[in-house]
Amino acid sequence: MPKLITEHRLNIILALILLIGPLVAHYAEEPFLVTLATRATILALAGVGLNIALGLGGLVSFGHAAFFGLGGYAVGILASHHQTYQPLMTAPFVINGTNQMLILWMVAIIVSGIAALLIGALSLRTSGVYFIMITLAFAQMIYYFAISWPAYGGEDGLSIYVRNAFPGINTLRPLDFFLLCYAVLIVVLIAQWRMTGARFGVALQAVRQNEGRVAALGLSPYRIRLAAFVISGMVTGLAGALYADLNRFVSPTMLSWHLSGEIMVFIILGGVARLFGPVVGACLFVLFEHLFGSFTNHWQFFLGAALLAVVLFARGGFIGLVAGRVEHD
């Protein structure tokens, strides 16, 4: 297939479209479309996280909803303690709730990183289809825990009455919150781009392509994979933190295996291992949901059919269609 455009230029165009679209919507006084774009941006960030493990490392994790949900619950729980002025714990030292996003994000990243370290350390002892089933099972464990743990709403979830605060920004305005999420996404994408070319990124891709050779070079494939899995979980956890503030609500749905599947769908729709693959995929997903959802309740049927068609017949996803195959793969 001829290359219509280089991937690099395509990425810049995509980033601009995602920025300009909501700006136009804002000045056309369509705040709902701004919120829709915010949703796409946050889901894209979750996909970017998974893409580090799945695209670069070849680790097919079917449990990333766990990190997304834990990031969300970290925000929800601390914000609820801030609302009620009850400290989260008093012994051995006092931890109070907070409504500062910067702190909440740090907590979300640390919590999901620790979870990814524990789940990854066990799951990465296996590979292939075992890895898929085990990541799915551990995510399901956290899901059931969230349902049966009554302290923070259980099955009903937990509301955040006022969106948390960020210094210098009025996060209650849809456009401000969108720009904040967009900035986070772009920063993470740049970091991933830098990482892919750095020594760690090269080693990670080498582990995917030929584990034996990497081991022969004296590197530990297990440790490289574990590091990638933890970074991947942290990014998805950060996305969960933003998602909690977008909806001002967290519930076990954020932890469900459907969500793990959807995050994976973003990647395949956009193109596996492409920097902007999850961004395109998440935007297509949100558009699809919005357009089909407006005239049928059964839009998920058509989503399934579209996904099946992409998997069977268009394996490079959107970016593969437009910018051609990955070089040197």
Add this chain to the structure above:
Amino acid sequence: MSIALFLEQILNGLQLGVTLFLMAAGLTLIFGVMGLINLAHGSLFMVGGFVCAAIAAATGSFWLGLAASLVAAAALGAIVEIVVIRRLYDRDHLDQVLATFALVLMFSEGVRFIFGSFPLYLDPPEMLAGPITLPGGLPYPAYRLAIILAGLLIAVGLGLLISRTRLGMQIRAGESDREMIAALGVDIRFLYTVVFALGAALAGFAGAMIGAIQSVQVGMGEPVLILAFVVIVIGGIGSIRGALVAALIVGIVDTMGRFLLPSLLANVMEASAARGVGSAIASMLIYLLMAVVLVFKPKGLFPANA
């Protein structure tokens, strides 16, 4: 806590265990022979439940419904294999996961479109409706006992099918060397369809049986599917014997955990807190069991020779 209550919970655990075995046996066969991970297996479970409920409501006979659910699940399995699954055998696991996830979405919405969002109810057959008195004077629902017996009979039947018949020989040959058995003149494509339909029939049968003790609703197959994955990981992929042992362990550990943990914790903490903490930990118990098995036996308790 009486012995009778304890025994009743053990039987409930066995009943969950044989249900999980029916699911896990199909999944592990399909993985063993075709190397395919099939998320849509839970949908076949759901279809079995819906077909049984619909036919039983139309004809008034549970047994007709049960037979129809077996036929419908097997036929649907064969069709799905021929139309979609066949194209996935040479693909990597990511493509298999995504394609079968797409099938899950389509089946769930399809069933919701046909039957609506409200759950259907399915009564157990009249001859099994009441309780039966076990030796020792314990009354236990006859229907649940029938599920345990049916599941164990199927386990024996499946074992005989695989170890004693010509089809079973081909399945075992397919597990150890696909290319060789095709080169020997066995119609491998037909064999794949048969194995997939067999797995689908087991799932549909399980769905119909369970439909009479739970409500029949969209998504009913998903928790069972994920538990069946846990069973396979513990038992070892591709091993029917491992699936049976692991299914019974998971069934009993899960049921007993939910039953015993809250009352055990009540000894060390206040009653209402013990209920909350106990049920939260009980819901994680089998996953912790899986983690322990993984640490000591990463290939499962009964690793297949593949």
